[in-house]
Amino acid sequence: xxxxxxxxxxxxxxxxxxxxxxxxxxxxxxxxxxxxxxxxxxxxxxxxxxxxxxxxxxxxxxxxxxxxxxxxxxxxxxxxxxxxxxxxxxxxxxxxxxxxxxxxxxxxxxxxxxxxxxxxxxxxxxxxxxxxxxxxxxxxxxxxxxxxxxxxxxxxxxxxxxxxxxxxxxxxxxxxxxxxxxxxxxxxxxxxxxxxxxxxxxxxxxxxxxxxxxxxxxxxxxxxxxxxxxxxxxxxxxxxxxxxxxxxxxxxxxxxxxxxxxxxxxxxxxxxxxxxxxxxxxxxxxxxxxxxxxxxxxxxxxxxxxxxxxxx
Amino acid sequence: xxxxxxxxxxxxxxxxxxxxxxxxxxxxxxxxxxxxxxxxxxxxxxxxxxxxxxxxxxxxxxxxxxxxxxxxxxxxxxxxxxxxxxxxxxxxxxxxxxxxxxxxxxxxxxxxxxxxxxxxxxxxxxxxxxxxxxxxxxxxxxxxxxxxxxxxxxxxxxxxxxxxxxxxxxxxxxxxxxxxxxxxxxxxxxxxxxxxxxxxxxxxxxxxxxxxxxxxxxxxxxxxxxxxxxxxxxxxxxxxxxxxxxxxxxxxxxxxxxxxxxxxxxxxxxxxxxxxxxxxxxxxxxxxxxxx
Numbered sequence: 110x111x112x113x114x115x116x117x118x119x120x121x122x123x124x125x126x127x128x129x130x131x132x133x134x135x136x137x138x139x140x141x142x143x144x145x146x147x148x149x150x151x152x153x154x155x156x157x158x159x160x161x162x163x164x165x166x167x168x169x170x171x172x173x174x175x176x177x178x179x180x181x182x183x184x185x186x187x188x189x190x191x192x193x194x195x196x197x198x199x200x201x202x203x204x205x206x207x208x209x210x211x212x213x214x215x216x217x218x219x220x221x222x223x224x225x226x227x228x229x230x231x232x233x234x235x236x237x238x239x240x241x242x243x244x245x246x247x248x249x250x251x252x253x254x255x256x257x258x259x260x261x262x263x264x265x266x267x268x269x270x271x272x273x274x275x276x277x278x279x280x281x282x283x284x285x286x287x288x289x290x291x292x293x294x295x296x297x298x299x300x301x302x303x304x305x306x307x308x309x310x311x312x313x314x315x316x317x318x319x320x321x322x323x324x325x326x327x328x329x330x331x332x333x334x335x336x337x338x339x340x341x342x343x344x345x346x347x348x349x350x351x352x353x354x355x356x357x358x359x360x361x362x363x364x365x366x367x368x369x370x371x372x373x374x375x376x377x378x379x380x381x382x383x384x385x386x387x388x389x390x391x392x393x394x395x396x397x398x399x400x401x402x403x404x405x406x407x408x409x410x411x412x413x414x415x416x417x418x419x420x421x
Numbered sequence: 422x423x424x425x426x427x428x429x430x431x432x433x434x435x436x437x438x439x440x441x442x443x444x445x446x447x448x449x450x451x452x453x454x455x456x457x458x459x460x461x462x463x464x465x466x467x468x469x470x471x472x473x474x475x476x477x478x479x480x481x482x483x484x485x486x487x488x489x490x491x492x493x494x495x496x497x498x499x500x501x502x503x504x505x506x507x508x509x510x511x512x513x514x515x516x517x518x519x520x521x522x523x524x525x526x527x528x529x530x531x532x533x534x535x536x537x538x539x540x541x542x543x544x545x546x547x548x549x550x551x552x553x554x555x556x557x558x559x560x561x562x563x564x565x566x567x568x569x570x571x572x573x574x575x576x577x578x579x580x581x582x583x584x585x586x587x588x589x590x591x592x593x594x595x596x597x598x599x600x601x602x603x604x605x606x607x608x609x610x611x612x613x614x615x616x617x618x619x620x621x622x623x624x625x626x627x628x629x630x631x632x633x634x635x636x637x638x639x640x641x642x643x644x645x646x647x648x649x650x651x652x653x654x655x656x657x658x659x660x661x662x663x664x665x666x667x668x669x670x671x672x673x674x675x676x677x678x679x680x681x682x683x684x685x686x687x688x689x690x691x692x693x694x695x696x697x698x699x700x701x702x703x704x705x706x707x708x709x710x711x712x713x
Contacts, residue, residue, distance in 0.1 A: 138607045142517035145510045149536050149581065152574050156546060159553040217448035225445055236701070237453045243628075243697055244459070245635025247664045248686050251671045255679065256462050282455055289452070313434050315441040336541070343543020345638035346664070350671055370545050370638070377548070377642040383557055391642075395549045399542065406541040410534075 160396040167191075167389035176393065182356035182367070184376070184390055191390060193397060195356040199273070199366035200398075203348055206277025206362065207284055207341040212334055215288025216323075222289070223296040224318050242286035246346040253279035253351025265363050269353070274362035276352025280344050284337040291336060295329025295416065296322055332412035339405035343398065345370035369398045463690065466683030475684055479650060480666070484677025489685050494652050495565070495645075495660040496634055502569030502656075503576065503633045508626055510573070511580030518581070519588040520596075520610050540578040547575045548642030556643050563644030566656040571643050575636065576629040583625025587618040587707075620707030627700040631693050637664035663689050 168176070171191045179192015218238075222231055257275040261268050268274070299322050307317040323330065353365035354375045367375075373391050381388040427435070478488020522529045551571030561567040591614050599609035615622075646661050647669045653660040663685060670682035 135605050135607050139517070139521050142513045142521060145513035146517040146532055146581075148510055149514065149532060149539060149577065152539060152550070152577070153535050155554060156542065156550050159550050160546075163549075163553055214448045214451055217445050218452065221445035221449040225442065226449070230449075234449055234452065237456050240694070240697065241452055241456050241459075243631060243635070243693060245637070245664055245689065245693070247635070247637045247668050247671070248459075248463070248690065251667065251682060251686060252459060252462065254671060255466065255683075256458075285452065285455075313438040315438040316434070319441070339541060343545065345543070345545045346668060350668065370543065373545050373549070374638055374641050377552065377644075378647070392549060392553070395546055399546050402541060402543055403538070406538060410537065 156399070160392055160399055163392035164389060164396050167386065167393040170386060170389075171393075177397075180358050182372075184387055189386065191393075193369075193394065195358040196367060196369045196372055196394065197397070198358060198360065199352070199356065200342060200368040200370070200401075202273045202360065202362065202366060203277050203280055203344075203352060203368055204338055204341045206273065207280035208334070208338050210278060210281030211284045211288045211337060211341075215285050215333075215337070216292055216330065218285070218289040219292030219296055220318055220323070222293045224314070224322065238286040238289060241282075242290075246283065246344060247350070249279045249283050249347035250350025253347060257351070261363075268363040269365045271351060271353030271365045272363050273352050273366045276348045276366075276368075277362070279347050279351050280341045283344065283347060284341050287340060288333055288337045291333030292326075292330050295326040295333060298329065298416075299325045326416070328412040328416040332409040332416065335405050335409040335412070339402045339409070342405070343370060343402050345374055349374050369394050373398075460690070463683055463686050466680060467685075467687040470681055470684035471687055475681075476688060480648060480661075482648070484673075484675055484681055487678075487681055489663065489666060489681075489688065491649055491652055492661050492663045492666040492685070493688070495649075496662040496664075498565055498653055498660065499569055499572060499640070499662055500630055500634050502565065503572040504626070504630050506569060507573040507576050507580050507629070511577050511626075511629075512584050512622065514577075515581045515584035515588060516610060519585050520606070520614065536578045536581055540582065544575055544636055545638045545642060547571055548639030550574065551639060551643040562657070563646065563659060564657045565653050565660040567643050568640050568645055568660065568662075571639050572633045572636065575639060576633050579629040579632065580626060583629065584618075584622050587621030587625065588614060590621060591618050620703050624700045624704040624707065627696055627703070631696040631700075634662075634696075635664060635689070635693060637662075637668055641665060641668070 180194050181190040181192045182195045183190045253275040257278050307321045348368045349371040354367045354371050355365040356367040475488050480491050481487040555561050555567040555570050595613045596609050599613045645665050646659050649659050649661050667682045667685050670678040
């Protein structure tokens with residue numbers, strides 16, 4: 110990125126060195142802008158500090174081992190039990206289920222947009238996806254509860270009113286636009302010469318797409334999957350409504366479950382006073398969630414970086 | 422069989438090609454179909470209650486009589502306050518990163534990475550930050566100010582990123598021309614760069630704010646009420662917002678409330694679509710202008 114100073118920077122530098130009123134106000138503006146940029150650093154620092162300091166008292170009462178490997182989550186019972194596994198499996202069920210829906214459809218969608226669609230069709234599809242992406246997540250929750258679950262009832266008659274399957278389906282729909290637009294970016298970045306070379310050798314369109322373009326864009330495509338899954342992991346309102354708030358350690362998609370995010374929302378809603386273990390448990394679950402998403406985002410960033418190096 | 426006919430191998434490839442093509446077509450139509458199903462379902466569920474009265478009436482514990490006025494006003498105030506906080510801070514931060522540091526230093530790269538990371542943090546974690554810092558530590562309680570501050574932090578990365586994109590799109594000849602005429606760097610930014618980037622910035626800001634309007638989880642964590650009967654008058658007042666009402670009513674056992682939730686969803690989606698279409702028009706105009 111760094112290059113020799115341009116004309117622009119030389120001129121700007123000269124203006125700055127003048128010790129005039131102009132030069133002074135110039136410096137003030139720069140400092141204000143710097144302070145604002147620094148807010149983002151403070152936010153990160155704040156998130157990490159808050160999560161650590163507020164959950165520390167929790168981990169003094171509940172050993173870390175029994176938190177991460179305990180199989181029962183019953184924070185309101187006497188004596189309370191804080192094993193986070195049911196929440197983790199609940200979250201993973203939603204994430205995996207959403208991925209099973211959004212990944213294949215999103216990828217094919219992106220292939221259609223970048224390889225097949227005419228400008229006119231793109232002009233309809235892209236805004237439709239953008240609107241879908243702009244619908245508030247709580248609306249997806251309503252949709253899961255009153256549209257997807259009644260539909261699922263035809264297939265599985267003894268399905269619960271809120272269940273993991275409908276949660277996974279609506280979250281899958283929710284992250285579909287994200288997968289599709291990020292994948293499309295990755296696919297369109299593949300140089301034309303690669304496609305034309307393959308056509309020149311007599312490959313069909315499917316062969317060019319599946320054997321040349323997608324493999325060439327693979328790290329970008331994978332990054333988009335991971336980013337979308339990390340969005341699914343942190344999704345809150347849709348899963349609280351559609352998947353429920355019953356911490357069951359189960360892999361049955363017809364059962365009601367509770368995700369980490371759903372626990373935080375339903376507990377915070379009932380006002381947890383400071384200093385109680387209930388309040389501290391919010392942050393313990395929060396830090397678990399934060400670590401999961403951070404890890405996924407870091408992997409995605411690595412992949413994107415690798416991808417950029419290849420084609421730029 | 423003549424030798425001009427395609428071989429079995431050739432036909433199999435052509436067949437696979439067709440299957441793949443139709444799979445792509447089908448996947449692409451999924452998005453549009455879902456959107457239509459969505460909108461129709463919401464309209465059908467919500468249509469009965471939908472009226473101007475529904476918007477203007479107070480919240481009520483009785484499903485047949487309830488309106489959404491307090492929630493509409495609350496959402497509007499949260500949106501306004503969030504915008505007032507996040508927009509200036511976000512634009513200034515973007516100016517620092519894009520204009521005052523044209524040569525990317527290591528520190529700028531660090532801030533940049535940090536912003537990218539922040540945009541991936543789940544919204545509910547921002548809620549926890551707001552709960553510990555604004556609600557408890559700064560003792561703002563469950564006030565509308567605490568909610569707006571939390572929301573500002575949430576949309577800040579998005580505002581910074583879109584503003585940076587808009588600033589990047591301004592040709593550097595604009596800056597050089599201005600500096601050559603003897604302006605300072607800030608004067609060049611203020612009078613040349615910002616005006617030509619403004620449609621792009623505005624588009625991004627509208628999209629960021631519409632995200633804040635639809636967002637629910639962090640506000641629940643920082644204590645937005647689910648049932649208030651008074652309108653917020655000051656920064657320290659209790660408040661509720663539309664998505665929280667929807668969440669509450671959708672989870673109710675009484676059918677009347679579920680239908681009220683659908684009506685509220687229709688109102689919310691219409692408002693968001695209006696915001697988004699303004700953004701799309703602005704973006705189209707910005708593209709035209711800069712490509713001239």
